[in-house]
Amino acid sequence: MNTLEFTLVVALGSFVAGMLGSLTGLGGGVVIVPLLTLLFGVDIRYAIGASLVSVIATSSGAAAAYLREGYSNMRVGMFLEIATTVGAVSGAFLAGFLHTSMIAIVFGVVLLYSAYTSTQALADPPAGMAPDRIATMLRLDGSYPTPDGPKSYHVRHVPLGFGLMYVAGVLSGLLGIGSGAVKVLAMDQAMKIPFKVSTTTSNFMIGVTAAASAGIYLRRGYIDPGLAMPVMLGVLAGALLGAKILPGAKVRTLRIVFGVVIAALAIEMIFQGVRGKL
Amino acid sequence: MRTDANGGVAVRGKVNDKSVEIFLGKLLRWGVLLAALVVFVGGVWFLAESYDVPQSYKTFRGEPAELRAVSQIVRQAVALRPLGLIQFGLLLLIATPVARVMFSVLGFALERDWMYVALTLLVLALLVYTLTSGSGI
Numbered sequence: 161m162n163t164l165e166f167t168l169v170v171a172l173g174s175f176v177a178g179m180l181g182s183l184t185g186l187g188g189g190v191v192i193v194p195l196l197t198l199l200f201g202v203d204i205r206y207a208i209g210a211s212l213v214s215v216i217a218t219s220s221g222a223a224a225a226y227l228r229e230g231y232s233n234m235r236v237g238m239f240l241e242i243a244t245t246v247g248a249v250s251g252a253f254l255a256g257f258l259h260t261s262m263i264a265i266v267f268g269v270v271l272l273y274s275a276y277t278s279t280q281a282l283a284d285p286p287a288g289m290a291p292d293r294i295a296t297m298l299r300l301d302g303s304y305p306t307p308d309g310p311k312s313y314h315v316r317h318v319p320l321g322f323g324l325m326y327v328a329g330v331l332s333g334l335l336g337i338g339s340g341a342v343k344v345l346a347m348d349q350a351m352k353i354p355f356k357v358s359t360t361t362s363n364f365m366i367g368v369t370a371a372a373s374a375g376i377y378l379r380r381g382y383i384d385p386g387l388a389m390p391v392m393l394g395v396l397a398g399a400l401l402g403a404k405i406l407p408g409a410k411v412r413t414l415r416i417v418f419g420v421v422i423a424a425l426a427i428e429m430i431f432q433g434v435r436g437k438l
Numbered sequence: 439m440r441t442d443a444n445g446g447v448a449v450r451g452k453v454n455d456k457s458v459e460i461f462l463g464k465l466l467r468w469g470v471l472l473a474a475l476v477v478f479v480g481g482v483w484f485l486a487e488s489y490d491v492p493q494s495y496k497t498f499r500g501e502p503a504e505l506r507a508v509s510q511i512v513r514q515a516v517a518l519r520p521l522g523l524i525q526f527g528l529l530l531l532i533a534t535p536v537a538r539v540m541f542s543v544l545g546f547a548l549e550r551d552w553m554y555v556a557l558t559l560l561v562l563a564l565l566v567y568t569l570t571s572g573s574g575i
Contacts, residue, residue, distance in 0.1 A: 161492070161493060161494075162489060162490045162491060162492055162493060163485065163488050163489050163490070163491045163492075163493040164485055164489035164490070165493075166493040166494075167481075167485060167493075196495075200495070201494070201495070201496050202495040202496070203495055203496060203497065203498040205498050206495045206498060207495075213528055213531060213532075216531050216532060216534070216535060217470055217473070217474070217531060219535070220466040220467070220469060220470045220531075220534045220535060220538075221466075221467060221470045223462075223463050223466040223467070223538075226463070230459065232459075234459075234542065234545075235554060238539075238542060238546075238554060238557055238558050238561060239554075239557060241539075241561045242557060242560055242561055242564075245561055245564045245565065245568075246564065248568075249564065249567075249568060252568075298553075299551075299553075299554075364538070367466075367534070367535040367538070368535045368536075368538070368539060368561065368565070370535075371532050371533075371534075371535040371536055371565060371568075372564060372565055372568050373568075374528075374532045375532060375565065375568035375569035376568050378506060378525075378528070378529070378532070378569075379506050379507065379568075379569070380500070380506070381500035381501035381502075381505070381506050382500070382501075383501065383525075383528060384495065384501060385480070385484070385501075385505060385521045385522075385524035385525045385528065386484065386493070386521065386524075387495055388477075388524070388528055389477050389478075389480070389481040389484070389524045390481070392474070392477055392528070392531070393474060393477060393478060393481065396470070396474055
């Protein structure tokens with residue numbers, strides 16, 4: 161393929177990935193690396209660099225809509241951001257000396273987990289829990305708007321959530337993804353933050369975490385302009401279009417289809433990683 | 439900085455939280471659009487110059503020095519090199535969440551929440567470190 165053909169094909173693939181990611185809420189970044197490595201034979205380090213850039217684009221692009229709704233909790237976000245940025249720096253550091261096959265295998269496992277969580281229904285934690293000492297000290301508790309007026313919530317298990325966020329950061333820096341699935345695990349499951357608050361707060365955090373890793377990848381020469389250009393523009397355009405058509409879309413079926421695609425890509429990544437082909 | 443200005447424990451300052459959040463959201467969106475525009479212009483230019491060059495990313499070579507360090511990228515962009523322009527656009531993109539964190543410092547300061555001013559400054563310092571000296575290995 162010459163440069164023009166390659167650029168157009170990658171842009172088209174990224175556009176579809178961005179649209180599906182935005183429609184299903186799973187993020188486009190999660191399929192960019194398998195798409196580039198498995199389909200276009202791109203070296204996984206270049207693929208991760210390009211993916212990170214697209215993750216920042218979709219996260220920041222979606223923030224305007226999220227912030228207007230008024231669900232995100234800035235204190236929770238900023239406090240946990242310490243864990244994710246330190247994690248991202250560790251992850252990007254790890255990526256520098258782990259064998260690419262190993263990275264591919266870890267990627268496949270995380271991808272499988274993301275596919276699994278996409279099939280799980282999320283329930284809000286029960287109301288009326290007692291305040292948590294650390295959360296009170298850090299002023300993490302908050303409230304969010306509902307049709308029946310503002311509803312307050314208490315944040316729980318701060319150290320566990322903080323630890324899981326570090327893991328989310330490591331995976332983001334190592335694999336070039338937003339780690340949305342792990343962030344939701346930390347905030348919903350461990351810290352018992354209501355679903356709407358955790359999704360919107362996580363969106364903001366994904367951009368900051370990816371920026372931390374992207375800085376390191378850029379300085380290390382893993383971000384190639386010729387490759388990142390079609391990926392970033394494609395994913396961004398796809399995500400914006402996805403957000404536009406989301407209200408009228410039948411998301412349930414799409415989620416299942418996308419989940420199956422992700423699982424298939426995950427198994428292929430693990431397989432190729434074990435064979436040492438990536 | 440929290441958005442639930444209509445009640446709850448989050449209201450501590452006199453700043454209108456909601457308007458700050460909306461401003462930040464717009465800042466992010468414009469940052470991304472500006473970055474995308476620069477990347478697009480650089481990309482079209484790049485394709486016009488080297489559309490028929492065989493392209494493959496199978497072997498990892500790493501980028502040359504002038505497309506890695508912030509100061510070098512800016513120099514390349516000012517010199518209107520297509521790849522430098524794309525890289526500069528990507529740099530703008532990376533800078534948008536950093537700008538968001540900077541404004542959060544300001545937001546927490548206006549609320550006189552010094553603990554969160556400190557925590558946010560820590561995050562900001564980490565981000566600046568990765569962009570300027572955090573080449574890792």
